[in-house]
Amino acid sequence: MSDEGQSIFSNRFLFLREWITNVKQSRRHLADFLFKAALTAIVVIIIAPFFLIVFQVASIGFWQVFGTGRGQGIEFFLTFPGVGLEGGIRNAIVGTVELVVLASAVGIPLSVLGAVYINEYARSGLVRNIVEFTSDVLAGIPSIVIGAFGFTFLASFLNLGMGVLAGSLTLAFMMIPTVLRTTQEALRAVPMSLREGSLALGATKWSTTWNVTMRAAFPGLVTGVLLAIGRIMGETAPLIFTAGNSLSVPTELVGSGSWVASIPYTIWAYISDPREYLQAKAHGAALGLMLMVLAVTVVANLISRKVTRRLV
Amino acid sequence: MSDSSETPNVAEASGEAQEGIDTGSPLAGFANRLLKPLRDFVKADTPGRIDKAGKAALILPTMASTLIIILILGFLWYEATPIFLDPSGGPGIIVSPTWDPNRNLYGIAIFIVGSFLCTGIAIGIAVPLGVSGAIFLSEFCPMRLRTLIKMIMEMMAAIPSIVYGLWAYVVMVPYIRNVMAPELQSNLLTSWMPWFQGSTNGLSLLAGGLILAIMLLPTVVTITSDALLTVPRTLREASLALGATQSETARKIVLSAALPGVGAAIVLSLGRAVGETMAILMVTGNSLQIPYTLFDTTYVMTSIITNQLGYAFVFPLWRSALFAVALILLIISICFTVVAKLFIRWGMKTRGYI
Known part of the structure; x- marks a missing residue:
């Protein structure tokens, strides 16, 4: 009995003994061990801020989202700010949804059709290279520069004024590169034999593309769209000069009634306010925004993981 | 029925007739080249027509991103020209340090210096940490843990910058004011260092650099570890077979083989760092001075646009100066993207893909 127990015990800690002999073997082995230990510590440091941020936002925002006071709990999502901003953030939630839906309605068709053209139709490498290069450049442009461009081009030059239309078009510009590149990757991953099979059955290229290729690439496309939506949902800088802010929901598409609030902008406005309860509301809004973005x-x-597993 | 059987015949007949005419004359040949797709379109049946029309209609969306880039360049250039042509402005504003719209002084050197210092601090922290983290992920990490950490990285990359800004403003700024600055300034080891001097209210260059580093880490780690994972297994095995330890293999073989990927990660994160707006805006204090210590407040390029464009749009010169800042940001970001693409190209070349 005792013998067996001892052997289990020594087996369990065998790796420890092995490891000590390894470390004692030479200076190089010690250096190897120290290097690995340092890397482990660094990884802990890298992921620590995520938990700190979640903890901070959740610990203060929790009572906004689940409390029972004025403008807390379900009221936080369903009421307008009202006098002294004591109510909820319904204006911001409705505004963000409107902006994202309008931006998607413009951005997704443009980028998906573009990706289809350069992957399925463009014969020369030139068109493809130009489009890939410009979409990469567009992805790298700072969001405030796109905001300033939206302000001068959409709001001033096209005379749309600040509001829901200018804001969502600006967001659509930011959406294009992500969706285009992920759709292109998804289309590229579709096996050539599928297309050839369809063409051999007498289908035109158009119907092959939409009925066969796109159907196979659809999960990848959805991934790209969701990633892009998650990104534009949290953008503040492009909206400051294009969407404005408002305490109610927009009533028209263009003009002074079209100013629209968004969750990120509301967080910014509330956190810069010295009033204590607005700070708490900012945390609540940040919690809601973070949950939405992380869920998406x-x-x-x-x-995307399911798709890669299926393809491999 | 009779209609559909006749139309193709008519179209064919007219096509033959035109082809018969154009022999010789180059002008007619050109016209024929233009008309041929049209004639093909008329000749085709319904699915064929959809096919041809659809192909033509796709060209406009394809050009969308190119068109947007051209529009952005054009409009920022158009808005920025007044300040470059005006006697009180000129190209000299890039090196002139005084920003005072009331006296028509539009020097933007402060913002450029502020941006570069913030970015420098962030890159100085994020690149060593991020590359080490990526080495851990790709070389030593068990598969399950790697999936978990990668998922956390993706979530970190997805958190909106305003939430990072909120956290930095509420947690990090008081921490720097109450704990970090007194500690560093009272401690014998660090108190003499010139870059730790000065009183602070927490809103500082250091806070900006730190939050930026935290925001960059996911990008650096993800891109670098992807680059490390594509290093062929045989290289690692050869190194281990020669008696190198795992850490020596990782540092000297794998990392140097993945150097182009690491370079691309650094340049891409540089671009993101220069363009980051909201988080930096909330924690750097935004005062018009060149920071001399880590605890000084600073003002970066993105912040000045965010803070003042709303007031400036009725003053042509002021507005134009802000758009000049935006134009500089745009040019910097384009340069970084080009360099990153060159790094990626170099990486593909070393693997023999091109």
Whole structure:
């Protein structure tokens, strides 16, 4: 009995003994161990801020989202700010949804059709190179520069004025590169034999593209769209000069009634305000925004993981 | 029925007739080249027509991103020209340090210096940490843990910058004011260092650099670890077989083989760092001075646009100066993207893909 127990015990800690002999073997082995230990510590440092941020936002925002006071709990999502901004953030939530839906309605068709053209139709490398290069450049442009461009081009030059239309078009510009590149990747991953099979059956290129290729690439496309939506949902800088801010929901598409609030802008406005309860509301809004963005990102990752597993 | 059987015949007949005419004359040949797709379109049946029309209609969306870039360049250039042509402005504003719209002084050197210092601090922290983290992920990490950490990285990359800014403003700024600055300034080891001098209210260059570093880490780690994972297994095995330890293999073989990927990661994160707006805006204090210590407040390029464009749009010169800042930001970001693409190209070349 005792013998067996001892052997289990020594087996369990065998790796420890092995490891000590390894470390004692030479200076190089010690250096190897120290290097690995340092890297482990660094990884802990890298991921620590994520948990700190979630903890901070959740610990203060929790009572906004689940409390029972004025403008807390379900009221936080369903009421307008009202006098002294004591109510909820319904204006911001409705505004963000409107902006994202309008931006998607413009941005997704443009980028998906563009990706289809350069991947399925463009014969020369030139068109493809130009489009890939410009979309990469567009992805790298600072969001405030796109905001300033939206202000001068959409709001001033096209006379749209600040509001929901100018704001969502600006967001659509930011959406294009992400969706275009991920759709292109998804289309590239579709096996050539599928297309050839369809063409051999007498289908035109157009119907092959939409009925066969796009159907196979659809999960990848959804991933790209979700990632892009998650990104534009949290953008503040492009909206400051294009969407304005408002305490109610927009009533028209263009003009002074079209100013629209968004969750990120509301967080910014509330956190810069010295009033204590607005700071708490900012945390609540940040918690809501973070949950939405993280949910979208996780769903996108699950879809893409499932797809890669199926293809491999 | 009879209609559909006749139309193709008519189209064919007219096509033959035209082809018969154009022999010789170059002008007619050109016209024929233009008309041929049209004639093909008329000749085709319904699916064929959809096919041809659809192909033509796709060209406009394809050009969308190119068109947007051209529009952005054009409009920022158009808005920025007044300040470059005006006697009180000129190209000299890039090196002139005084920003005072009331006296028509539009020097933007402060913002450029502020941006570069912030970015420098952030890159100085994020690149060593991020590359080490990526080495851990790709070389030593168990598969399950790697999936978990990668997922956390993706979430970190997805958190909106305003939330980072909120956290930095509420947690990090008081921490720097109450803990970090007194500690560093009272401690014998660090108190003499010139870059730790000065009183602070927490809103500082250091806070900006730190939050920026935290925001950059996911990008650096993800791109670098992807680059490390594509290093062929045989290289690692050869190194281990020669008696190198795992850490020596990782540092000297794998890292140097993945150097182009690491370079691309650094340049891409540089671009993101220069263009980051909201988080930096909330924690750097935004005062018009060149920072001399880490605890001084500073003003970066993105912040000045965010803070003042709303007031400036009725003053042509002021507005134009802000758009000049935006134009400089745009040019910097384009340069970084080009350099990153060159790094990626170099990496593909070393693997023999091109």
